[in-house]
Amino acid sequence: MGPYFQDVYDHVLCAMKWTESLRDLATSILEANLALQGNRLNVITKKVTGYAAIIAVPTAVTGFYGQNVPYPGFSEIGGFFSSVALIVGFSTQLFFLFKRNDWISDPDPHSRAVLSRPILIDALMARRLWALLTHFLARLNGGSRPWH
Structure with missing residues (x-):
């Protein structure tokens, strides 16, 4: 009975490691998303402030x-x-002062692509997270995938 419990213990430790790594991955994805949203908000706030100063x-x-x-x-x-x-x-x-300091105009012509990049990053990270999760569940079930 001892080797059986040792094998179960090893599986539990492996599952705990996988769970912890998936939790860390999900946390880092959320933190990266929040940082990108904060940067996007800063750019938009800077543009609104420039236009408000011109209207003032x-x-x-x-x-x-x-x-x-x-x-x-x-x-x-x-x-x-x-x-x-x-x-x-x-x-x-x-207007020209703010445009020269990149408060009104886009800093580079590809900035719209940069602002839409977080959606792409989220999709790629979600796909990777899903692949890790399915691999983890398959290992827990002994290689079988009952959900397919």
């Missing part, structure tokens, strides 16, 4: 020229043109 310029200029106190160009056509020039000038300057 016309709001500030029209707010200044919309006040009820005299300002340079008050009651003159030049005041309107100066406000339009300020809006266009500052907005254009911010």
Whole structure:
């Protein structure tokens, strides 16, 4: 009876090792997915912030020229043109500044492929995890696969 229990003990140890390795693999897949989602969120937040800063310029200029106190160009056509020039000038300057620093435009032409890559990584990792799981279950069942 001793060799039988030793064999069962060895199978249990092997099953525990496989279970632990599968648990570690699943944990690392989830952590990688969360890291990729965080990076994608940072890129999107940076773009939204850039556009919000550009939109804030016309709001500030029209707010200044919309006040009820005299300002340079008050009651003159030049005041309107100066406000339009300020809006266009500052907005254009911010746009090109943010574009140069890659806050608005994509950093490279393949960035859309990079942003869709986590789905591919998840599919490949899930396939690998499924292969390991079926191999593990087949070894537990003595090589037979009752689910096929």
